[in-house]
Amino acid sequence: xxxxxxxxxxxxxxxxxxxxxxxxxxxxxxxxxxxxxxxxxxxxxxxxxxxxxxxxxxxxxxxxxxxxxxxxxxxxxxxxxxxxxxxxxxxxxxxx
Numbered sequence: 751x752x753x754x755x756x757x758x759x760x761x762x763x764x765x766x767x768x769x770x771x772x773x774x775x776x777x778x779x780x781x782x783x784x785x786x787x788x789x790x791x792x793x794x795x796x797x798x799x800x801x802x803x804x805x806x807x808x809x810x811x812x813x814x815x816x817x818x819x820x821x822x823x824x825x826x827x828x829x830x831x832x833x834x835x836x837x838x839x840x841x842x843x844x845x846x
Contacts, residue, residue: 753823755812760811760822774809777822 755761755773765772780793785804792804815822 751817752818753820755816755820757818757826758822759824759826761812770813771811773812774807775812775822776809777824778810778815779808780805780810790803 755775756763756768758775758778760775762774762776762845763772764774780795783802783804784790785792785793787804794802794809795805795807796802
C-alpha cells in the first residue's frame with residue numbers, strides 16, 4: 751500500500767493550495783545550529799550542492815521523508831459525517 755502524506759496525522763501544510771515547499775512531516779525534526787550571520791539558533795539544511803544553510807522551518811519536507819512506503823505514516827481517523835450525527839441526535843429526541 752502506498753502511503754499518502756495528506757492522509758497522515760503528521761502532515762502539516764502551510765499553504766492552502768498544497769505547494770510542496772509548504773508540506774511538512776511533523777514526525778521529523780531538523781538539526782539545530784547557530785546561524786553565523788544572525789547568531790540566532792535555527793534549523794539547518796544541506797542544499798543540492800552540499801552547502802549548509804539555516805532556516806526557520808522546524809520539520810522536514812514531506813518529499814524528503816515519504817518515498818511511497820513511509821515508516822512514520824499514521825493514518826488519520828475517518829471523520830464522522832455531521833449529517834449522521836445530527837440524524838442520530840434527532841432520533842434520540844423523538845424517542846424521548
